[in-house]
Every structure is written in C-alpha cells, then in structure tokens.
Amino acid sequence: MSFRIYNILADRFGKDTLLYFDDTLNPYIQVAPELIQTLCIFMRYNPALKFSFLFSLCGVDYPEKNQITMVYHLFSMKQKMLWVLKTSVRREHPELESIESVWKTAGWFEREIYDLLGVKFTNHSNMKRLLLPDGWVGHPLRKDYEEPLFYHDMETSRHRVS
Amino acid sequence: MLKTELKHLKPQVHTFKEEMILNMGPQHPSTHGVLNFLVVTDGEVIHQALPNVGYLHRGIEKLAEQTPYTTFIPFTDRIDYLAAMFANHVYVLAVENLADIEVPERAQFLRVIACELNRIASHLISTGALALDIGASTPFVHWIRERECINDIMESICGARLTYSYMRVGGVSQDINEQIADDIYKFLDHFEPIIDEYNRLISFNEIFIKRLANVAIISPVDAVNFGLVGPNLRGSGIEMDIRRTISYSVYDQFDFNIPIGKGFKGSLGDCYDRYFVRVLEMTESCSIIRQALSQIPKGDIKAKVKRKLKIKENECYTCVESARGEMGMYLLSDGSDRPYRLKIKTGSFTAMSIVEKVSQGLMVADLIALIGSLDVVAPEIDR
C-alpha cells in the first residue's frame, strides 16, 4: 500500500530525490528541503493521492547531526492512511519554505516551530512567536537550550524538598 | 508600556478611522480559559479578531523529554483538563506501539468505557458553556450536575475526578466491579432522558437557534484546509472520526453512528451544527458505553511491563478521537528510558487558528458564540 504511493511519488519526482524508509512504525519519505512545497502540493491535489489533511507538523532537533528535522504527517481520507514526510535543515540558520499556502493550518504549526525550535519559514504570512512572549530569548525545544533562572526578575523554578 | 504595545500592534492591525481595538481577554468571562483576542471592531461588527495564545504554555513537550515513559502519564492529564482520559489514552497507545506491548482485552474495554464517559463529560461542559455564553445560565448548571455524576463514577473507578491518570502503559490502573458497572448503567438510564429535556430547554429554543444558526459558517473546504478535527470538522459535514477511519483500541467491535452536520437549523457548518453534533455524539457515547459494558470480557487489566521501560530507536504517530477531535502524539524514542521528542497535536490548536478567518464580519456577540462552538480549551492550545 505505502509502497504503491511511493511509486506514484517517485514517478513524478524521481527515485533519487525521495528516500523511502520503512524501518520505523510509520514509513516515511526523506526529501530535500527545497522540494517540500511542491511535494506537498502534489500530494494534496493529485487525484490518486488526495492527502487532504495535515495532521501534524513537528520539528525535531538533532544536535549531533547538526540538523533540525521537520516531520509532516499527512492523512488521506481516500486511502485511509497516514503518510510521513521528513526534511532536514541545518541548525545554524534554519530556513525552510512555508507550506501555509497548501494547508492553512500549517501556519500556526510553523509559528510554533519557529517559536520553540527557531526554524524560519519563508513566505509565511505572520512569522512571529506563537506561544512564548515576544521578548523571549532562545528556543526551548532545542536540546542545548538552558532554562533561564530568572524571567523578569521572577524565579523560574522551585527547589526540591529539603 | 502602552506605547510599546501599540508599536507592536501596528504592523499587524491596521485601524481605519471608525475602527477601534478591543482587547478581549485574557480575563474575559467567555474565552474559556486564558485567551486573548485583539478585536478590531467598527461598532459591533468585527473586522478582525486576532487570537493571542500562550498564556498557559507549560512546556509539556519539553517536560516529556526529561521524564521516563511510565512517569509521564500524570502530565498528560494536564494537557486538556476537561478530557484528560484521551490524552492518557493516546500517550499510552503511543508508548505501547513503540514498545510493542500487547494490552489485555479487558483493559482495552475499560479504556473505552472511561474514554466515552469522559467524552460525555467534556461535551456536557462544551455545550453547556456555549449556552452560558449565549446568555442562558440554567443549562450550564444542569449539565454541571450531570457531569458531577460522571465525576463520581470516575472517582469510584480511578480515584480522581478531573486529572485521572487512569491508564498505564500496558493497561489500566484499576478494574471496575459490579457496583461501578451498575452505577454506570443507572447513570445512563438517567442521562438519556435528560438529553431530551435539555434539548427542549435550550437546543430547540428559537432564540438560541437564531443566535447560532447561519452564524460563523465554516465550509467543508475551509474546515479541511484549516485542519479542523472532531466535532468541528463533522459539523461541517465531513464524516471523519478517528474511531472509525483509523480504528484503534477495540472501537471496531462497537456499532455506533457518526453524527455529522447537515445544516440542522441553518446552513451547513454553522455554529448550530457544531453544537448539535456534540449533543448527538453524547447519545452515541451512551450507546458505546452500554455495548462495552455488556461485552466486556474477563481477564487481566494490565500487561507485564518493566518499570524502567527502555525503547529502542523508533518513532510513531498515534492519534485518538478526543472530545475536541483528533489528538495525536508523535513519539520518538532513542533507546533511553525517556522520549527523545514528543509532539502533541491537539484539536483546539487548529480550531483556534480558524478564528481569524471566520470572525471577519461577525458581531461581538457572534465571536463569543464562535469560540464556544469551536469548543477551545486554552491549556490544550498552549500545552
């Protein structure tokens, strides 16, 4: 089933650009970051695929590989199946094309990722922090993030029982 | 302070001569938690409503990276305080998927019963609070009264009324006995006629209908585009229920309908559809609970799981149909005893993002109806 979908995609984009992995529970496709928007448009509107739902968009930080991986979870009512796309950007100046034009819901997911992981999405309508205050320093979901001890002169932690 | 605020607003909110900015929330009676809306209005008509979330951000995703798998369950209660059971459920399902744990049949049935009870409780609050926002205070209190019965049942099942922590990796923490099953049956017998009474009291009230019907219409295309899930999506007429489309747990053994919006009193996808889908869903939940109670097998309630659970490198996306729609968790393991990354996707998060689009041209009172009908819960947005 999933391999059939991969074949459709590979026909369009070529087998070299899309790497197929099925060693995890949900098989996924690894693509280059430049390709993600075209791929998303194709997957959403191709009549054979019709992945019309974007379930989730998530960023994972891998400091040792020096990259941040975006994980896109798509769902198709027609196929009744979940599909995972992955793409990686470098950690220093992470930039990626926004897919807000494909799924409007991606807008907020991308803002959240920008907020918590620091990935900048180009062509995004409103690239601002979503959950944290505008003046927050750092991106908390990065693995090397250290919690500030004070925020606006307030202590951020309580000590253990002693 | 004021000047900086205005400066920060300027690129975002462009006010014309007759417009004014109304700051709705964070302490507003009907924002359902701590939410803020920057409302640009011309008199009563809204030109733009910008949701401003994050007041309840507690960094649960970051906490998950520092907490062992089995110990994280109590934190999931706090994601959505009205429907804690679903967050429990999706988390334990995700861990079981990754660790390849077989859950006993009885435990799965118990999970379904607890989840559906919780779904009723959550929908009670959501529909009641909508009525309260519209101005009728009695239905809300009646629903609180019914929810209290559910809370009592939950308390007798797992010991807590709101933050259940009922599920465990590999099963559930407590079994139900004859007494509790009997209580649930009694409650359902009482509750089903009360739904009709509630409908007579408020759902079919003409003023209520006029307030909700044809207000804040979300077309099916928009609903998919903005990633609405659960009752909000079904209110727009799309039959998508994770219980049916991606069947998890033992939901494939039950016979239940998926109510979808048909434009009951107005047009498809208006506030009334979203509201009434919830009311209908409560009846369905009742029937699921009855079936589950009658079919429940005997046996263990918990599989043997190591206390210090270590999962080899893997990843999975698990989702359940929560009271507020699809709740998904993307769990990445790296061989240690704690998750490498846990992404929690909730229904309210996507529902909130549509407010900006739908609210244009509504009146201030309609915005409140819209927020109520979308059933957003602030901690679920912010996590």
Added chain:
Amino acid sequence: MKENANLLFLFLFKTPIKESEFSLAWYVLFVFLVAGVLLFFAANFAGITSFIERRIAARIQSRVGPNVVGPQGILQWVADGIKLLLKEDLVPDRADKFLFRAAPYFVFSGLFAAFVALPFGYGIVAADLNIGVYYIFAITSLVVVGIIMGGWSSNSKWALFGALRSAAQIISYEIPTALSLIPVIMLTGSLSTQDIIKAQGGMPWDWYLFHSPFTFVCFVIFFISALAEGNRIPFDLPEAESELVSGYNTEYSGFRFLIFPMAEWANLWVISAMVTLAYLGGWQVPFVAIETLSQSFLLIFLSAGVFVIKTSIVVFIIIQLRWTLPRVRVDQMTLVCWTYLVPFCLAAIIGTMIWMLIFPWETLAALLLRLIMSGIGLGFCFLYVQRVRFNYFNDKMAFENLKGKSLWYPFWRLP
C-alpha cells in the same frame, strides 16, 4: 392633625407655622412622607426581590441558594448591601469624574419617580395623575440617560458598548411599549392608572387581557417590550455578562454600583405593576364591586393585597424567563422590535377600534367573547401544567434509581 403639623414644623424650622402657609407646609410634609414610604418600599422590594430571585434561580438550577445569613438566608440582601456600602468607592483614573459620579443619581431618580404614579390599591396611590401612564413612560426614560452617562464616562470600551446598546434598545422599545398600551387607553378613555383599573373588573373575563384577541396580542407585546425596557433577559444586552464583562457598570464599585442592580430590581416592580394594572385587572377584587370596595378599609387593604399578589406572579414569571432564555443579539433585538412588535401593535390598535365598535363592553356578545377568551387562556395554562408534569415524570424513575431519594421536593419545602 393641625397641632401635630405645628409641632413638627416647630421642631424642624424653630418657628411656628403661619396660618396662611399652613396648607403648603402640610403639603410639603406630606410629599416627603409619601416619598419616604415609597423609597422605603422600593428599596426593600429591590433587596428582597434580589434574594427571592436568587432562591428561585437556585431551585431552577437544582441548587439550594443563599441560606446562611439569617433564617433561610432572608437577610442575604442586607449583607450584600452592607458589603457594597463598605467597599471603596473607586473612580477610574481617566474617567470623566463628574459624569461618572452623577450617573447613578439619574438611574436612581428615574426609576423611583415612577413609583409616584403606580397604584397599590383602591385609592392607594401617591399621585393619581391624569396622565399617569404617560408620566411613567417619560420618567423611566431618564434611566437610559444615566446608563449612557455611566457607560460613556467610565472610559472603558466594554462599558461604552453597553451604553450604546442600551441607547439603541430603550429608544426602539419605547415605541411598542407605548403603542401596546393604546388599546387599553382607548378602552378606558383615560390615562390615569386608577381609571384604567376601575374600568376593568375582578373576574378574569373582565380584564383587558381577555377583552379581545387584539388586547391579548398587545399584552404579549407590552410584556416583551417591558422586559426590554427593564434590561431583563432575553434583552439584557447592556449588561450581557458573558459578552461585555458587565456592560455599562463594569467600572463601578461600592454603593454606586449598588444603585444599578437596585434600580433594575425596582424596575421589575414597575414593569409588573404596569402589566397588572393595564391588563390583569389591577387591584380589582373578585366578586366585589368598586362601590362596595370604597366603603370599608378592610376591602381596600384586600384590594392592595390582590394587587401585590398579581404583581408578584408577574415578577415570578419574569424571573423564571430570565433563568430560562438565552440572550438575543443586538440586531435581532431591533429586528424583533421593528418587524414583529410594531406592526402587530398597529394592527392590534386598529383591531381593537373595530372590536370596540362591533362589540361594546356592556353587550352580551362582548361578555360571551370575553368568556371564550378566558377559556382559551385557561386551556393554555392547563397545557402548560401538563408539560410541567411530563417533565417531572420523565426523570422520576431514573433519578430515584440513581440517587436513592425521592424526586419530589417542592419549592415550599425549605432545606
């Protein structure tokens, strides 16, 4: 009497009263006395109604309600009042301080002045004005001035919203309120409240309510628009607590805030008394003609009792409505007024005119029609009671199974 007045005058002004000024002085004293009595009544009524409303609301919502202060909590309103009196009188920093302080006076005086023309029994009325109904309409409109002043001067957007809504609402609903009383005035031929009541009778078929289908429609319209005038649900838009935080009185606190709810509850009496006197026969005692009524003091007191009972029933219905219905939207509020109430009102006025010509009050045909109308009214009441019974028995078995207690717990059984 004369000596008493003299003594009082001496006590107050330290000079004996002049013979020529006697009647004026007596009049002034009388005015103060009556004003004091009316104020006493209105303030206490407002307080007690607040308590009763909370108890009724509690029972409707399966609760018990305030029952701690005093026996069964009947002193709760005193406690609330004292609490509000002791609070700090806050005026927002950027508010228009003069208007902010002045607004409660307008609301207060507007409402309490209406009590002057309200009858309480046969001959028990502070001033039997020959333009009584007109006066009440005019003077209660002062409330909206107070509300707009309060809302505008608070310098809060929510309060401003409330004030503007209030202006729109009260101005549009003045019209159906006034128009729907015109049939009554036509039937009576007088604007005096006492005359309107005297023209009716003690029995239901002598009330204007059942005079003709047109007056019945007018009654409904008057009731609805009086609700809107009194800012009661479903028309409590100016203080929509879930939309506008608290509406026009958001920024008020302490005693100034107390004035607003007090005026609202006092207004409840005004509305109900108006409904009663115009359509429900006022203080007319059944089986007693007006001539015999005027003869004995006992019967006059009885008539006052009848009036209070009838008004209380209307008050109860308004309270029950408030705890049943949701709130309408702003545009719907004006829509209801202009597309439903006003046209029906005009039609009903013409209809009543024709009815008056065809069936004059005294004729047998008119009496027969009135009897039929009252029968229909009774039928509606019967159906309503049946629905109440149905709702009760719908839940009875399951509830008793669930809780192990009897469901029957009527409101007169106090917890």
Added chain:
Amino acid sequence: MNQYFNNICTTLYSIAEGMAVTASYLFRRPCTIQYPNKLEKPMEDQLSERYRGILQVDTRVCIGCRICEKTCPVDCIAISLEKDKETKERFLTRFDIDISKCMFCGLCSENCKTSAIYHTKFFNAVTQNVENLVVRFVDKPIALYKPPKGSDLKNTLKDLSGAIVNQKMKGRAL
C-alpha cells in the same frame, strides 16, 4: 409571510417548552450538598474507596525500597536511609512529602509493595504557609520493616482518615 407567522409560533412554543422544564425543577430535588455546614453524612463517607487524597506514610511497614521516590513525576518525595555499620541494620531517617507539589497521580502508592505509602481521603490541608505543607513522617530513625515471608503485603491496614498527616502537618489550624 407564512414563515413570518411560523417564526412567531415556534418562538412562543419553544419558550413555553423551556419554561415548562424550568418550572418542573421547582418541584424537583436540588442535587447540591451543603458543604461544609449541613452535610447529611461526613465527607469521608461520600468519597469513594479509591479516592486519591493527601498521601500518608505508615513508616512502620516501609521497607525502604525507594520506588515511590523514583516513580514520582514531580519529585515531591524525599527519602534517606542510613545503615548501622555494626548491626547491618538499615534505618529510615527521612521520609518527606511536599504536598504542595504532589499531583495526586497515584503512581507511588500503586507501586508500593507494602502499602506503606497510600492516599487517604483527607483533602483539606489549608495552612498559612506553603512550607508547612512539607510533611516529615520520620521524627527519629525507624528500623526498616522486614516483611514476613509468604504474607500478603498489600493487605496492611490503612488509615484513610489521614490522622498521621493531620498530626504531622505544621501550623495546621484545627
């Protein structure tokens, strides 16, 4: 035109239906309990057996396995053990629970082998100071419990009223 009159009729009818519902409640039993003054039966009896109230430790049966400390998600339990070098006997010298941190999840009591730590039905722990909510269950070192072989460890007697916590909590106004 038809719809115009239909609107009026349905509105009045639905309002009357709603009124009938609310009127029926005037004859129906209120469901509230009047906490805390006029309770029909004490609050402890109204709570279910599995109610997760404030934690309490029966130090007499604690075997010092520290599982509760490890499983606690918020680290509100602090235990220290000491070993007597001569007799090789181990002592429990500290067993503190910070109730202000505890989130009543039940993970500790579920994993306790001897039910030494368990949830009581006691829930009202109001104090003037947050620090009073740190309950210290060990005053002087207690020798660890050595369970007899073959006995049912889970079946120790529980004091659900929370007498020990109540007594140990500092600054508690009774």
